[in-house]
Amino acid sequence: MIRIHWLVIGVSVALAAQDSKPVTFNRDIAPIMFRSCAMCHRPGEAAPFSLLTYSDAKKHARQIADVTRSRAMPPWLPEPQQLKFADEMRLAQAGIDLIQRWVEQGALEGDTKDLPAPPKFVEGWQLGKPDLVLTAKKPLELSPQRTDTYWNFIFPVPITETRWVKAIEIRPGDKRYVHHANILVDRSSASRKREAEPGAGFGGMEIRIESQVFDPDSHLLFWKPGTVPYVEPEGMALRLDKGTDLILNTHLQPSGKPEVIQPSIGLYFTPQAATKLPMLLQLENDVQLDIPPGRKDFLVTDEFTLPVDVDLMAIYPHAHYLGKDIQAFATLPDGTKKTLIHIPHWNLNWQAVYRYTQPVRLPKGTKVSLRYTYDNSDENPLNPNQPPARVVGGNRSRDEMCHLWLQVLPVNFDAALGDPRMALQEALARHNVEKNPGDFEAHYNLAAMLQAKDKLDAAIGEYELAVRLRPEDAAANNALGAALVAAGHPDRGAGYLRTALKARPDYFDAHYNLGFALAGQDDFEGASQQFTLALQLQPDDANVEANLGTALAQMGRFPEAKSHFERALQIDPNQAIAKENLEALRKEVSPY
Amino acid sequence: MTLAALVSVPAPVFSQQGADHDGNAARLLSPDKVVVMVFLRRDCPISSRYAPVIQKISKTYSDRAKFFLVFPDKTDSAEDIQKYLSDYHYSLPAFPDPEHTLAKLGHVQITPEVAVFSDRRLVYDGRIDDWYIEPGRARAAPTTHELKDALDAALAGKAPARAEVRGVGCYISDLE
Numbered sequence: 154m155i156r157i158h159w160l161v162i163g164v165s166v167a168l169a170a171q172d173s174k175p176v177t178f179n180r181d182i183a184p185i186m187f188r189s190c191a192m193c194h195r196p197g198e199a200a201p202f203s204l205l206t207y208s209d210a211k212k213h214a215r216q217i218a219d220v221t222r223s224r225a226m227p228p229w230l231p232e233p234q235q236l237k238f239a240d241e242m243r244l245a246q247a248g249i250d251l252i253q254r255w256v257e258q259g260a261l262e263g264d265t266k267d268l269p270a271p272p273k274f275v276e277g278w279q280l281g282k283p284d285l286v287l288t289a290k291k292p293l294e295l296s297p298q299r300t301d302t303y304w305n306f307i308f309p310v311p312i313t314e315t316r317w318v319k320a321i322e323i324r325p326g327d328k329r330y331v332h333h334a335n336i337l338v339d340r341s342s343a344s345r346k347r348e349a350e351p352g353a354g355f356g357g358m359e360i361r362i363e364s365q366v367f368d369p370d371s372h373l374l375f376w377k378p379g380t381v382p383y384v385e386p387e388g389m390a391l392r393l394d395k396g397t398d399l400i401l402n403t404h405l406q407p408s409g410k411p412e413v414i415q416p417s418i419g420l421y422f423t424p425q426a427a428t429k430l431p432m433l434l435q436l437e438n439d440v441q442l443d444i445p446p447g448r449k450d451f452l453v454t455d456e457f458t459l460p461v462d463v464d465l466m467a468i469y470p471h472a473h474y475l476g477k478d479i480q481a482f483a484t485l486p487d488g489t490k491k492t493l494i495h496i497p498h499w500n501l502n503w504q505a506v507y508r509y510t511q512p513v514r515l516p517k518g519t520k521v522s523l524r525y526t527y528d529n530s531d532e533n534p535l536n537p538n539q540p541p542a543r544v545v546g547g548n549r550s551r552d553e554m555c556h557l558w559l560q561v562l563p564v565n566f567d568a569a570l571g572d573p574r575m576a577l578q579e580a581l582a583r584h585n586v587e588k589n590p591g592d593f594e595a596h597y598n599l600a601a602m603l604q605a606k607d608k609l610d611a612a613i614g615e616y617e618l619a620v621r622l623r624p625e626d627a628a629a630n631n632a633l634g635a636a637l638v639a640a641g642h643p644d645r646g647a648g649y650l651r652t653a654l655k656a657r658p659d660y661f662d663a664h665y666n667l668g669f670a671l672a673g674q675d676d677f678e679g680a681s682q683q684f685t686l687a688l689q690l691q692p693d694d695a696n697v698e699a700n701l702g703t704a705l706a707q708m709g710r711f712p713e714a715k716s717h718f719e720r721a722l723q724i725d726p727n728q729a730i731a732k733e734n735l736e737a738l739r740k741e742v743s744p745y
Numbered sequence: 746m747t748l749a750a751l752v753s754v755p756a757p758v759f760s761q762q763g764a765d766h767d768g769n770a771a772r773l774l775s776p777d778k779v780v781v782m783v784f785l786r787r788d789c790p791i792s793s794r795y796a797p798v799i800q801k802i803s804k805t806y807s808d809r810a811k812f813f814l815v816f817p818d819k820t821d822s823a824e825d826i827q828k829y830l831s832d833y834h835y836s837l838p839a840f841p842d843p844e845h846t847l848a849k850l851g852h853v854q855i856t857p858e859v860a861v862f863s864d865r866r867l868v869y870d871g872r873i874d875d876w877y878i879e880p881g882r883a884r885a886a887p888t889t890h891e892l893k894d895a896l897d898a899a900l901a902g903k904a905p906a907r908a909e910v911r912g913v914g915c916y917i918s919d920l921e
Contacts, residue, residue: 200790201788201789201790211918212818212820212918212919213915213916215916215919216915216916219880221918223879225880225881226880228881238779297796297797297833297834298797299794299798299876299886300885329790406794407794408790408793408794409792409793409794409795409796409833410793410796410832410833410834420819474885500881500882502881503881529919534878534884535878535882535884535885536884537885539884539886539888551885567840574787615921625752658791691911697787
């Protein structure tokens with residue numbers, strides 16, 4: 154009896170003693186700073202001051218209490234949830250309380266014996282010396298004025314053959330002025346046309362990179378303060394072909410003085426070609442974005458049903474300044490609902506790609522939904538319009554966006570039935586057309602998808618719908634014309650190709666396709682003209698040289714034909730048509 | 746660049762009572778002009794981002810109001826401040842305030858904040874405008890302009906509409 158009594162008293166005394174012990178930096182606060190702050194708050198990183206020593210922390214004590222209490226620091230937007238994210242930066246409530254008490258008690262240093270070893274960080278390139286380092290050709294001079302800047306740097310990749318990339322380290326320049334940065338892969342050099350001079354880069358918050366072929370090779374290459382480079386998991390790698398450009402899309406904030414930003418990126422190659430091929434699924438509903446001024450809870454949704462089993466690896470939500478509550482969830486075929494992400498107070502400045510610690514299996518038939526709300530009232534202090542004005546979807550920072558990217562890896566598929574990403578892409582394109590029958594891009598993308606799967610008639614139908622929506626669009630007219638030529642209707646195709654050229658006279662593809670269409674109608678004179686125009690736009694194209702040679706040969710202009718075949722073979726010694734026709738000339742038309 | 750007013754030894758010593766009799770204070774708080782003290786912390790990004798705003802407004806009012814920068818961080822050396830002024834292209838006089846005499850005089854606790862004196866009396870202290878909502882969240886453009894309003898009122902011989910609006914930024918360390 155007595156013994157038990159004594160024990161109980163002992164316990165409560167011990168507890169009280171611990172509670173009344175003053176909170177000290179060395180024992181209580183340093184472990185939190187080292188774990189949750191130092192990665193950004195150290196020299197050379199994004200934060201404005203270091204948090205590595207007692208005097209660092211003491212100097213900012215009150216501010217630290219405020220920003221941890223409000224959860225502004227460390228920057229981490231998602232609510233806790235069952236599906237865990239890698240590198241979660243959220244502080245536990247106990248840690249926040251400890252910091253508050255530390256500051257209330259006068260921010261004491263404590264006993265040096267209690268101080269844990271400071272964190273160790275790798276200096277310089279985080280994964281060791283990269284295999285290839287690319288530096289922006291021309292630095293950007295950042296204005297000291299109030300507004301944020303969105304700038305795109307182009308990095309041509311000097312490789313002569315296809316390489317596989319295991320990791321990319323983005324060094325965005327002075328990290329204090331870069332909110333985030335994003336790499337896009339441009340396989341068609343399309344972005345270079347947007348530069349005022351080669352290497353200058355170009356402005357713009359949202360960039361789209363058009364690709365002419367089905368190119369689902371999708372990786373989220375993202376930098377935000379405090380990130381260590383992401384190494385692709387076993388079997389995955391990013392494909393880089395000769396002639397590929399990497400575009401670094403950056404969001405920069407002013408510092409108050411002029412700054413010079415010159416990012417570089419380090420590439421780490423692997424000899425292993427990718428065996429696991431993920432893709433990016435984009436849910437979006439920008440057309441629903443027509444937000445009247447004053448609306449506080451404007452809701453936008455989208456829902457897509459997965460046609461195949463996938464593993465969800467990462468998620469990247471995106472909205473601009475009116476975005477408020479951002480949610481995505483998955484409803485599995487058995488009815489279970491999983492929150493994929495929930496950000497109750499969206500902040501564009503801290504946007505990020507979130508990777509799951511474990512891939513999330515989503516079986517075929519799972520409904521993936523997004524649910525974003527927007528606040529276009531004057532109570533939203535980030536509202537770019539004061540007083541509030543109507544806001545619609547668009548690429549500028551004062552427009553809105555409703556996007557959600559999911560990086561998924563198809564699983565449990567029958568490889569004999571083709572690339573499962575095609576099925577995903579087609580389902581997504583169909584979903585977009587149904588959601589929005591007036592959406593030009595939705596029809597265009599579905600058509601391109603169908604064409605890639607050799608469903609030519611269905612593709613022509615969708616291209617026709619796209620052209621009906623934008624009768625003068627060069628790309629759509631060209632695609633429709635080319636599809637008609639491929640389906641054996643060069644006469645019908647030629648009309649659309651001419652429309653494409655009216656809209657864009659320097660359109661290489663349209664000249665090429667029109668040359669083909671005319672040759673298909675035995676108009677070799679017209680065809681050779683088109684191929685000649687195409688050659689003026691891209692002088693080193695072996696296929697055009699071979700076609701021009703063929704058209705000339707058809708008209709009996711053999712000496713000219715011969716020189717074009719030879720030129721084609723100079724550019725590409727394996728150009729089959731040039732080889733064959735040159736041979737034919739030699740055999741059948743003496744004296745060749 | 747005007748760096749002449751930067752005093753390299755800590756501090757223009759004066760208190761509210763003794764202000765009239767102190768050389769530095771007399772220079773700072775002149776009776777015939779409106780005086781604005783702008784409090785900055787070098788390691789506070791919000792403070793620093795205001796540089797173009799402070800320069801513009803001080804230029805606009807240069808014939809009617811005197812502007813000073815005040816650096817209340819105890820650990821700032823004269824060289825640190827000189828470098829900061831030249832980095833941020835300031836041509837305003839600057840004072841270190843390690844004893845926080847000026848901060849207390851201006852009722853200022855946060856950087857960036859301003860204290861506006863008219864006829865040696867504090868008529869406004871607080872934020873410059875409402876650009877920042879909280880650390881990490883800024884408006885595209887401010888919607889209120891407290892410093893400008895306070896200056897216009899003081900120059901018209903009126904009391905500003907609001908005598909105090911707290912700023913967003915960084916606390917001045919070790920301010921008792």
